[in-house]
Structures are given as C-alpha cells and as structure tokens.
Amino acid sequence: MAEAVKVLIQDEAGQEEVLVESSAPLAAVVPGQDPSVLAARVADGVVDLTRPVGDARQVRLLRFADAEGRRVFRHSSAHLLAQAVKRLWPDARLGTGPALEDGYYYDLNLPVPLAESDLGRLEAAMREIAAEALPIRREELSRDQALRLFRERGETFKQQIVERIPDGTPISVYRQGEFVDLCAGPHVPHTGVLQAIKLTSVSGAYWRGDEHEPMMTRVYGTSFPSEAQLEEHLERIEEAKRRDHRQLGQQLGLFQFREESPGFVFWLPKGLRLFRRIEEVSRVLQEPLGYEEVSTPWIYKDVLWKRSGHWDHYQDNMFLVERGDEHLGVKPMNCPGHALLFGSTVRSYRELPVKWAEYGPLSRFERSGTLHGLLRVRGFHQDDAHLFVRPQQIQEQISEVLDLVDRVYALFGMTVEVVFSTRPDDYLGELETWEDAEGQLRAALAAWGRPYQLNPGDGAFYGPKLDFNAIDSLGRRWQTSTVQLDYQMPQQLDISYVEQDGSRQRPVMIHRAVLGSVERFIGILTEHYAGDFPLWLAPLQVRVVPVTDDEAARARQLVEDMRSAGLRAEVDERSEKLGKKIRDGQLDKVPVLLVVGAREREAGTVSVRSRSGDNGVYDWPTYLGQLGASAAIPTSPSASPR
C-alpha cells in the first residue's frame, strides 16, 4: 500500500520538497544519489538510509561534515575493523566498538597478542572489505533470537550485553557480508563508503571498564572520506607530538625523569626558573587578596592521618614510613597541617576569613602505570591554599576565587570551563548545610556570569566542589584544579572560632588551588605555547650573538646591563658562523636574539631578532628600557606582549 508523500529535504545548502513513495528507502530522497550522504536525521533520531521513508516528513541529510554523520562514519569504520579482525582470527570474540571524537576503537578478545606491527596487515584487510563494498543491512530481532544468534557464533561478550537488555526491547543487529554485530546503529549504506583508514594504536582495556573483568585487546583507528583529510588529521597528531612537553623538556633542558626516582621531577636550572616564575605569578596575584604563606611539616604521625580520615580513605595513595615503633605518612595534601595551625589558638570571627597558602612538596603514591611526564607525578607542588571562613562568607570567597582564576588564566591566554559537582548519595553531614553550601556556590557562579556544567551527585563526600578545565591553544581541555567546600575536616580536627555572640562555631574550610600542581601546569603550558614561552615567562629571555669574536666583550657588557635590569640573558660566545648561532637560538626558542657586530658597536645599537625574524636595529639604552618593561608579569592582560 505504497502511497506518495511529500518530504522536506534539509541539507546544508538549503531545503527542497520532494514527492516519494512512503515505502521507498530514505536513500531515494537523496538528490542525485549523492554518495557523501551517510545517514539521515528524522523525527525519531539518526537513522540508516536503507530505512523506509514511512511517516517521515522532514529529513535532514547527514554527511561527514556533520558531527552526527561523522559518528556514523566512524562507527561503521569500527565494524569494518571488527570484521577484518574476524577474518584474520576467526576465534576472536567481539566486545564493543564505539565512535570517538577523532576516530573509533573496537575491543576484542583475541587468541593471540596483537602488536602495533600487526596493524598494517589489519588495515589491509579492512581496505579489502571496503573494496568489496558490502551492503550494510539492519535486522531487528527478539531477545531470544539475538541470544541464539550470538550463542551460535560463540560471541560470549555480545551474549552478555543482550542478557542485560530488558526483555521486550527490540534488538537490532547489522550485517555486512559474513559479519554480524549487535548494534543500535545507524550505519553507512555499504562498506565502500569507508575510504581513508588508519589504525593508530593497540592497547588493553578491561571489559566493561572494570578491572575485575577480563582484559580485552583494544584497537584504535581513525577514518575519513578522503586520503587528503586523513593526511591532515595525521599532521595534527604530529603537531601535538612536536608539542609534547616531555620531548620539549628534554630538548630545551628544562627537566628530566630518571629511573632512580620514578614519578619525581629533576628540575634543571632553566626549568626551575619557569617554576619560580609561575610561583611568583601566583603570589603576586593572590597576596593583595589577603593570602598569607605558611609552611607546615611534610611528615606526620599516623595519629593525624587517622583523625583526618586519610588513613581510611587515602592510605593507598600515601608514602608511608616506618621507623621503629613509629608509623609516619608523607603528606599528600596540606589541609590537615593547616587545620592544626588554625586550631592552635583561639580564633575570633574577626580574623575570618583566614587564607593560608603553601607551595611545599606533596607526595602521592600513584600506581606505576598512571605516571605520565609532568602531568601525572608522585611528587609535586601546588599553589595550594585553605580558606577558613564563616558559613555566610562562602559566596563572597568563592566569587573572589573565581575572579582570581579568570585573571590567572588570562595571563597565559587560556580560558577555563567550570564543572559544579553537587551532593553525592553517600554525603556526610546535615542536608540543610549542603543545601546552603550549594546555594552559595550557585550564587557565586551566577555572579560570575558564565555558563558552567552541572555534575549532580559527583561532589566529594565532605562537600560540593567546582572543577576547572583549562583550554589550551589547541583547544584541548586539562583539569587543573578544584575548589572544594569541606565541612568534615574542621570537625575531625575539632577546630573552631568564637562567634560574635560568644559561641564556639565551626569554620568551613575551602580547599583551593588555582594552577593545581605547578609541575602539571608547566607541562600544560609547555604544550600550550609549544615551548615558545612569552618573554615575561621564558627561562632565557635574551641571547646576545656577537658576529665575530672581536665583539664578545661588548656582548658580555650588554648581558651585564640586562642582568642588572633583572632580565635573564646570556652570550653565545662560540666561534661559529652567525647563521649557526641564529639557528641554534631559534631552535632553543629564545624570545629575543641580539645580533651585535662592528656596525652596532660603532652606532651604540643592537640588531634585534625575535622568533618571527629580523626586527631591525635599535638604540641600546632605549631598547633595554623597553625590554625591561615588557618582561614584567603582565598583571593586566591587555598589557601582555608575547
């Protein structure tokens, strides 16, 4: 009972209305059978082009350029990968294979270990299947039919998934040639659409993400409609690799890691200059807000950790020391120490808020496989502070921290995103207190006036929190810090202040770190700037390059002038060609190279070369003044020169 219906086709170019049989597949409404159309969005969601038009009256055509079209393309690529694996290893059992932002993966249980060197073979098999242009067909089954199908095929993992689907839910599978996969879809019309394919890596992944479940082999890949787009993507990956802070740290002589102390950083002089500069930024910006620095012990007896709750909740992440009868723990956080100091004397409400900062070393025993350059270490420093406040001061103090976060990240040309995590199911304390705290956080966020993401139920058991993601120059997100309200620590360590009415009250502790770990932050900054630190931050700001050995004396004089002005400068005195010294200066990513020869000496000038090239000749005393000014921390972002 085919009936002709009017369908409105929407495409990026515009829309048109066509008349089509309702029993025809959606593909029939695609103008000119355009092969770049991968799927369609109708009222029910994104669907296959093989689906009948049915009662759809508005159809949006999806291509690779659409995020939804891209997901379909990548998901079909994952099926292609799984099919290729099954052709090479028929005993392989399928797990799951979703699309990712930039590609896809498939988790499989394989009879043999798979190495990255096997990926070429696998890619070849994928290309073969693509060349076969197998039609991809959807089938709907009952739960029993699906169970039987996957049991017959020995797909035990798929069986597990089906078993978890409630009875009565329609189940879909997709077939392409000999391959069948349990899948909600949708998919591209046939495998020939999947043109440019690349498998990128292979690794292990727990089944269902649970470390008690078996380990699957996960193969990662990406795919594009054309080789040119694939090339472009691989080029972006190369760019990210060139920015890898571990590589730049080695190349620029900033820091090292050594086998003798896994997870701890060896800072070289240049790296430590960066480190100190970052700390300076933190101090300069927060001291006017009434922060004061304290220094507390880094090893405490188990008694303290038991009182603070770390012994029960955090012991696995602590370095423990046993010395005779004493059990000691190296601090993973500053809060208990700060709370002890706060409680060491009677505090009046007049003193609050108390804001104590500490940059000292923290140690956390991270599992060996989680260490990653500066981004995940066992020994680090935070721009940590604890605010002891009266409950009614929460909002104003959070607002102040939000403002500080904005100003700090603006210095580095980064913005932040905020995630607000609220009361979890297993919360401690009074419901009323929680509601008040969350209300104050919400008010502070509203005053801040920017959108934020809500993460209900993801707060800490002791209080709600705000997480910050910094966004770098490549658009990548990095979790840098959290601001957490804590009602438990003051109680556990029994600290209080005297209220206006003479009563003893518990302060609320606000844990906050703006940069988070300084180590991690430097790793992020290195990648953000690709090692081209701005002048005010660069470990070496100026290198003087004498044209001949005869100019070395003046070059040294210039460096002395600069050092007196507080600049970080040095001379390249090697007996090398000018071109060589320029090249090395560029490779060392020095912001300013001053070329000085006989001409400059006679005229009292310097020839300036920045990272972008020759900047011309300047009068030395004038230029020195300018340099000094632009090398200062640009506390007002508009005044920040790169």
Add this chain to the structure above:
RNA sequence: GCCGGAAUAGCUCAGUGGCAGAGCGCUCGCCUUGUAAGCGAGGGGUCGUGGGUUCAAAUCCCACUUCCGGCUCCA
C-alpha cells in the same frame, strides 16, 4: 596494578647470532664569520639489570627495573 610495545654514546636513532655504528652535542685545532647548519681531528658504550640458550648474544628465551600507548585510578 592490568594489557601490548620499547630500552644501543649526553641527545635522536641505525644495527636479526660472528670486530658496536651514524648525525647532532662535547673537547682540541683551523676559519673571523652579518640573520636557520664553515672545515678538520679527537674523546665518548657494563648495548637498562640479573639469569639462561649457544662454539659465539646488542640480537634468541626468562625474570626484574624504567619508559611509551591505553585501561583502571586520580576522596
């Protein structure tokens, strides 16, 4: 911690069972340089550590350490 891979000179890497190599860096000498690599010579190695197989191991096998890609974790 788990899965897979890797470890050779200071750095980046070549070397698949038979005398340990290259480029850069380093030292010395020559050159005296004008905006991205001047020339020559020299020094430099427990081939990650320990065990095994073999007439013979950087190379094959086992264990450990560390790193890399992920997973898990990151109150």
